[in-house]
Amino acid sequence: MAIQGVPVAKRVVGAASVGSPALAPATPARRSASRGGQPLCADELIASALKKEGRSSFIDWSFVEPLRSLVHSLNEEAQLSAFGRRAAGFDITRCLANLLRLDAAEENNPQIAERPIERPVFISGLPRSGTTFLHGLLARDSTTAVPRSWQLIYPYPFRSRFPVGDWRKMRVAVQFGLYRFLAPKVAQLHPMAADGPQECSDITAQIFHSLRFDSMYHVPSYQDWIERHDHREAYRFHRRFLRHLDIQQPGRRWILKSPDHVFALDAIRAVYPDALFVFLHRDPLPVLASQLNLTEALRRSFSRRIDLAQIGRSVCDAIVDTAGRLVANREAKGVLHLDYHSVIAAPMDAVRRIYAHGGLALTPKASERMERWLKRQKPHCARSHRRGLSAFGLDPREAAARFERYGQIFGVTHEQPIDHYAA
Secondary structure, three states, X not given: OOOOOOOOOOOOXXXXXXXXXXXXXXXXXXXXXXXXXXXXXXXXXXXXXHHHHOOOOOOOOOOHHHHHHHHHHHHHOOOEOHHHHHHHHHHHXXXXXXXXXXXXXHHXXXXXXXXXXXXXXXXXXXXXXXXXXXXXXXXXXXXEEOOEHHXXXXXXXXXXXOOOOOOHHHHHHHHHHHHHHHOHHHXXXXXXXXXXXXXXXXXXXXXXXXXXXXXXXXXXXXXXXXXXXXXXHHHHHHHHXXXXXXXXXXXXXXXXXXXXXXXXXXHHHHHOOOOEEEEEEOOHHHHHHHHHHHHHHHHHOOEOOOXXXXXXXXXXXXXXXXXXXXXXOOOOOOEEEEEHHHHHHXXXXXXXXXXXXXXXXXXXXXXXXXXXXXXXXXXXXXXOOOOOHHHHOOOHHHHHHHOHHHHHHHOOOOOOOHHHHOO
């Protein structure tokens, strides 16, 4: 159950607290310029969030460096449209407000910070390989917990002087509906539902240490920052965030999902020593084609101009890197490997294997709920794509050669002739 009406002490918002980074004052001229479409300003966004939440400081200011890196990259490299600039500013302000709400909740209930998250299961693998479908299926079991979109976007109810109820889920549903209207191609490639399970990259995005931003925007200098820094701080926050969700819905095992987990396996194991993993494997060529089209659709919805060849290079390199990391962890402790086509052909068999791997009990009630969901749900897979690899400056045969070792090790075969992915 959500914690309603968390009390927040009113404070005067002014100079930064001792130990916090100095924030530049937001002059009226800069505020007006920002509303008119001028560059984003990290310090103004921080000050705005503090004022909105009625607080003078954050408990932890470690988010400032990645935030400033992200904002610089958004301003200088992302070619944001007017909508993209507003969307980015809204997203950043929401994340900052969430951090302040976590701070307030922990002040109100210090036990949150000590809450254990035991034996979580992390689903990962190549993107566009059925992980969303599998996560949605596992979410049918009420004895397990998955982070849902509305919870990640708004982990606590909104502050209000009046008892207006908890309408976070409805608000997210409206936001998703608006985005589907504005970017229908994104909705065709990736499902969006307010109550649906969501990827953990949206958790780590709240402290601006997430690979999510590189999918949405062209932010190479920010991505360089990510690659230079260890992911442990991000996953320590990940655990902190889960504790807030867990205390609202106690007594269940967490099942988490994101292809990006592959890039942070050492950090996850350090923060969650008892974590278990499920890796999905698929022919990388349809994965690559689908991910290219999804990245294009996402960036087009926020940017004035995009570079298809740059998307081709960066996405292909990222998926090659993912495949290499999966190979390196093929015999790692606590890892279950599943084949995409086996999951799609016999999803309940995959569920039983995951439950056995995680030491979970599949009850008749949970099994029945999953079977009912399967009857009305088709996997949102990467079989179809609008553009071929050549549109992104890639040669399918050269791309296939980069995945040869991955395919050999995991027994992955090509779903279509290689030249099928050219056009």
